[in-house]
Amino acid sequence: MEIGFIGLGNMGAPMARNLAAAGHSVVGYDPAGFAVEGVGHAGSAAAAAAARDAVLTMLPDGAILRQVYEAVLPAARPGAVLIDCSTVDVESARAVAAEAAAAGLAAIDAPVSGGVAGAVAGTLTFMVGGPPAAFAQARPLLHVMGSRAVHCGATGAGQVAKICNNMLLGISMIGACEAFALAEKLGLDPHSLYDVVSTSSGACWSVTSYCPVPGVGPTSPADHDYRPGFAAELMLKDLGLGQQAAAAAGAATPLGAAAMALYETFVAAGGRGRDFSAMLPWLREQPRTG
Numbered sequence: 001m002e003i004g005f006i007g008l009g010n011m012g013a014p015m016a017r018n019l020a021a022a023g024h025s026v027v028g029y030d031p032a033g034f035a036v037e038g039v040g041h042a043g044s045a046a047a048a049a050a051a052r053d054a055v056l057t058m059l060p061d062g063a064i065l066r067q068v069y070e071a072v073l074p075a076a077r078p079g080a081v082l083i084d085c086s087t088v089d090v091e092s093a094r095a096v097a098a099e100a101a102a103a104g105l106a107a108i109d110a111p112v113s114g115g116v117a118g119a120v121a122g123t124l125t126f127m128v129g130g131p132p133a134a135f136a137q138a139r140p141l142l143h144v145m146g147s148r149a150v151h152c153g154a155t156g157a158g159q160v161a162k163i164c165n166n167m168l169l170g171i172s173m174i175g176a177c178e179a180f181a182l183a184e185k186l187g188l189d190p191h192s193l194y195d196v197v198s199t200s201s202g203a204c205w206s207v208t209s210y211c212p213v214p215g216v217g218p219t220s221p222a223d224h225d226y227r228p229g230f231a232a233e234l235m236l237k238d239l240g241l242g243q244q245a246a247a248a249a250g251a252a253t254p255l256g257a258a259a260m261a262l263y264e265t266f267v268a269a270g271g272r273g274r275d276f277s278a279m280l281p282w283l284r285e286q287p288r289t290g
């Protein structure tokens with residue numbers, strides 16, 4: 001396929017490289033410049049989109065996505081599928097998809113989980129919202145960049161799944177960190193707590209697959225001095241999107257709000273650039289209040 005790829009940062013670059021390596025013809029645009037093996041340069045977002053079968057975007061936020069789609073929509077050819085893989089607010093995802101539909105173009109929101117490692121390995125999971133026909137059109141490309149693509153429902157459903165998952169992840173990571181920090185202060189060996197929790201009712205991914213204690217459980221960023229992984233500021237971004245969506249929907253999310261406040265404090269206190277599981281060493285140092 002002829003593909004345009006807009007936004008070639010930490011995630012977009014390896015995703016575009018994998019598409020090119022699979023034999024697709026890929027041109028890219030990023031105002032910051034890029035050098036991606038097998039991917040040609042386009043001078044603008046419109047040039048990257050023009051006459052392509054598929055246009056992918058991997059951008060920082062919803063405001064930039066809306067701005068990029070203003071250039072992409074008039075340039076894209078009828079019949080092209082637009083695939084936005086960025087994590088953005090639900091409102092922006094729905095707005096750009098509606099504009100695409102009005103312009104006669106198929107569009108899906110397809111945010112990912114799996115991080116940079118998953119993007120490099122081509123093992124991302126895509127959470128997709130949009131018309132089934134557009135999903136079917138995009139599917140072969142999603143399966144080059146990832147190992148799983150789940151059609152979650154109508155436009156915006158991919159972003160909803162992503163922010164709900166990450167709200168739960170942020171909350172569960174804080175819970176895991178609190179449990180290990182408390183156990184340590186009470187003199188319990190973290191290996192013992194891991195052995196119990198990982199096969200008990202407290203089990204969760206933050207403990208069993210991504211344990212925040214170095215040397216405990218499978219290898220995780222904690223074993224590499226908390227290098228991300230999934231950076232704390234990206235978790236903060238996703239918790240913010242969760243709170244934005246919860247406010248718009250009138251949903252009570254007290255733990256989601258508390259998790260966001262904690263990550264805000266942690267990121268400002270030196271957590272930026274560290275893995276989100278580095279909440280544990282930070283929490284350990286916090287005084288008990290109340």
Ligand code: NAD
Binds near residue numbers: 029064
């Ligand atoms: P990044 O900052 O490395 O890349 C974003 C790229 O977009 C940059 O290269 C930037 O120059 C480019 N860009 C900015 N404005 C642009 C414009 N107007 N036109 C074209 N390109 C423009 O970020 P990333 O880590 O690659 O993340 C991209 C998206 O994926 C974000 O929405 C993020 O939340 C999501 N995400 C990231 C991860 C991760 O682990 N990094 C995991 C899952 C999802």
